[in-house]
Amino acid sequence: MTPPPPPPPPQPVRLTISSTPAHLPVVRAALESFCEVAGLNERESGCVVLAVDEALTNVIRHAYHGQHDKPIEVSLATVSQPSGQQTLEIYLRDWGTQVAPEQIRSRDLSDVRPGGLGVHIIRNCMDEVSYCHVPEGGTCLRLTKRITGKASR
Amino acid sequence: MTPPPPPPPPQPVRLTISSTPAHLPVVRAALESFCEVAGLNERESGCVVLAVDEALTNVIRHAYHGQHDKPIEVSLATVSQPSGQQTLEIYLRDWGTQVAPEQIRSRDLSDVRPGGLGVHIIRNCMDEVSYCHVPEGGTCLRLTKRITGKASR
Amino acid sequence: MPATDKTNHRKGQPVTDTTNPIRGIEWAGEDHRVAVVEAQGDIDLRRSSRFQEELLALPDEHPREIVLDLSNVPYMDSSGVASLVKLLARLRRDKVPLKLTGLRPRVRSVFEITRLDTIFDIRATVKEALES
Amino acid sequence: MPATDKTNHRKGQPVTDTTNPIRGIEWAGEDHRVAVVEAQGDIDLRRSSRFQEELLALPDEHPREIVLDLSNVPYMDSSGVASLVKLLARLRRDKVPLKLTGLRPRVRSVFEITRLDTIFDIRATVKEALES
Numbered sequence: 202m203t204p205p206p207p208p209p210p211p212q213p214v215r216l217t218i219s220s221t222p223a224h225l226p227v228v229r230a231a232l233e234s235f236c237e238v239a240g241l242n243e244r245e246s247g248c249v250v251l252a253v254d255e256a257l258t259n260v261i262r263h264a265y266h267g268q269h270d271k272p273i274e275v276s277l278a279t280v281s282q283p284s285g286q287q288t289l290e291i292y293l294r295d296w297g298t299q300v301a302p303e304q305i306r307s308r309d310l311s312d313v314r315p316g317g318l319g320v321h322i323i324r325n326c327m328d329e330v331s332y333c334h335v336p337e338g339g340t341c342l343r344l345t346k347r348i349t350g351k352a353s354r
Numbered sequence: 355m356t357p358p359p360p361p362p363p364p365q366p367v368r369l370t371i372s373s374t375p376a377h378l379p380v381v382r383a384a385l386e387s388f389c390e391v392a393g394l395n396e397r398e399s400g401c402v403v404l405a406v407d408e409a410l411t412n413v414i415r416h417a418y419h420g421q422h423d424k425p426i427e428v429s430l431a432t433v434s435q436p437s438g439q440q441t442l443e444i445y446l447r448d449w450g451t452q453v454a455p456e457q458i459r460s461r462d463l464s465d466v467r468p469g470g471l472g473v474h475i476i477r478n479c480m481d482e483v484s485y486c487h488v489p490e491g492g493t494c495l496r497l498t499k500r501i502t503g504k505a506s507r
Numbered sequence: 508m509p510a511t512d513k514t515n516h517r518k519g520q521p522v523t524d525t526t527n528p529i530r531g532i533e534w535a536g537e538d539h540r541v542a543v544v545e546a547q548g549d550i551d552l553r554r555s556s557r558f559q560e561e562l563l564a565l566p567d568e569h570p571r572e573i574v575l576d577l578s579n580v581p582y583m584d585s586s587g588v589a590s591l592v593k594l595l596a597r598l599r600r601d602k603v604p605l606k607l608t609g610l611r612p613r614v615r616s617v618f619e620i621t622r623l624d625t626i627f628d629i630r631a632t633v634k635e636a637l638e639s
Numbered sequence: 640m641p642a643t644d645k646t647n648h649r650k651g652q653p654v655t656d657t658t659n660p661i662r663g664i665e666w667a668g669e670d671h672r673v674a675v676v677e678a679q680g681d682i683d684l685r686r687s688s689r690f691q692e693e694l695l696a697l698p699d700e701h702p703r704e705i706v707l708d709l710s711n712v713p714y715m716d717s718s719g720v721a722s723l724v725k726l727l728a729r730l731r732r733d734k735v736p737l738k739l740t741g742l743r744p745r746v747r748s749v750f751e752i753t754r755l756d757t758i759f760d761i762r763a764t765v766k767e768a769l770e771s
């Protein structure tokens with residue numbers, strides 16, 4: 202094995218987990234701390250943690266059909282836009298069943314009933330949400346959030 | 355890219371970070387949560403978090419000489435021994451300067467002075483501590499801790 | 508409040524899949540028919556089906572009213588909220604009021620984002636819910 | 640108390656490298672020469688050199704005694720403890736007493752593991768330290 206190339210600054214964090222619900226609190230804790238270090242305020246990081254938790258839940262339920270031993274990668278990074286705007290970028294990668302991105306949609310919330318709330322939460326909490334198929338198999342979900350809190354790095 | 359092989363149960367979590375101190379709180383938070391899910395009691399997980407934080411600090415300072423953009427991998431798993439004993443296993447992997455394992459030692463604590471406390475903490479907090487050189491470069495540190503808390507998984 | 512704040516449900520045993528999402532029921536009111544139900548721990552994919560099961564068993568106890576105390580729930584995902592919607596629908600059929608109390612900011616925000624905060628009767632504390 | 644508990648130093652701004660490890664100094668005692676120093680945030684590799692700098696500047700204020708309040712420090716690594724050892728050595732030279740207060744269980748355990756708990760004068764609260 203050769204050493205992996207050094208990651209580009211600002212340096213990302215990658216979490217590789219298996220698709221067991223037992224790992225969800227671990228990802229939430231790491232993400233919460235990453236958001237804080239990145240300068241998100243408490244409201245923003247709460248929203249990001251919720252969105253990622255819902256997205257992971259969907260991967261486990263819909264892409265892996267509840268199997269607990271499949272791989273999921275969560276990558277976290279902060280990116281400086283040319284405008285000076287700092288953005289949090291999150292990638293979720295799975296190797297499960299692919300679904301046409303247009304089928305991953307939230308339902309009409311005025312119809313009060315349980316279920317089908319996850320995708321709404323994800324879209325509501327994040328600034329950009331895009332699903333794409335990875336040719337080699339599986340799905341990649343890219344989530345971004347502008348950092349508006351008093352960012353000090 | 356082919357899908358990575360599914361990890362063996364009990365499923366591990368891997369964190370890949372760069373060697374910046376800004377990522378230390380992220381690892382601490384993830385590890386804290388992992389320990390809790392694994393059934394360590396609060397005292398045990400406090401000790402484990404402290405030991406890993408000291409070990410990462412040493413990697414950043416001594417293996418990478420303070421450079422912030424070098425890779426570090428932290429792998430977390432729980433293992434059931436044939437005796438039924440559950441053990442937490444942690445691997446830290448770096449690609450930095452190798453030092454003879456016997457040079458990584460704690461000093462005499464009866465001499466009260468600052469510095470040189472990290473290795474003592476690591477050995478004191480963990481049940482097994484072993485450093486090894488990876489032939490391809492860098493060092494692997496294996497840390498284990500018996501889970502004595504009311505483990506429910 | 509961090510999503511991973513476990514200060515309250517950490518004492519004693521570690522929180523894992525085996526911790527009951529409902530810690531217990533106390534009967535209040537002059538007729539002892541108001542069920543004060545205390546939930547505990549993060550309600551996420553690990554625990555939401557247990558949470559729903561335990562919630563939907565509550566009507567069998569024939570309460571005149573249910574007060575659900577969420578002050579020891581640091582985190583709830585959309586499936587937890589969905590379970591509460593189910594419980595609410597079932598209780599409405601029998602005209603049994605449901606009050607939610609002690610929502611932490613994070614839990615409250617899930618209700619707001621899913622626009623379900625308006626369909627629930629949300630009170631600050633158990634005391635306030637019992638007095639109203 | 641989780642190592643990542645940020646309840647106390649979270650209000651207001653996010654805790655990053657730029658947050659001062661020493662939040663402020665108040666002068667107590669009848670002669671106003673007892674420095675009550677409040678530390679804040681996790682003391683780890685990000686912040687331990689700042690912490691040490693700020694600690695070692697304290698003797699220049701010519702306090703008659705220093706009370707260091709650690710109640711808002713959820714986490715401290717060995718370098719934080721080492722900085723306190725340095726401060727203690729410097730203060731002993733000038734016969735200025737140093738008292739540590741408000742240690743959370745996690746922070747206390749670092750002192751215990753490094754067997755430095757016996758060389759420090761550790762008190763429960765600032766109040767107790769001032770009264771002694």
Ligand SMILES: Nc1ncnc2c1ncn2[C@@H]1O[C@H](COP(=O)(O)OP(=O)(O)O)[C@@H](O)[C@H]1O
Nearest residue numbers: 259260263264300305306316317318319320321
């Ligand atoms: N990662 C995913 N892979 C495949 N399908 C998905 C994924 N996420 C969501 N979906 C689809 O989008 C629908 C809406 O998801 P969601 O709003 O989370 O509600 P729920 O999961 O409760 O049905 C799901 O029922 C599913 O068909």
Ligand SMILES: Nc1ncnc2c1ncn2[C@@H]1O[C@H](COP(=O)(O)OP(=O)(O)O)[C@@H](O)[C@H]1O
Nearest residue numbers: 412413416417453458459469470471472473474
């Ligand atoms: N990961 C490492 N790589 C190389 N050398 C190390 C490593 N960890 C510790 N050491 C060596 O062991 C010594 C003792 O480490 P430690 O007890 O943490 O104290 P300190 O880092 O304050 O010197 C260090 O000074 C260093 O020489």
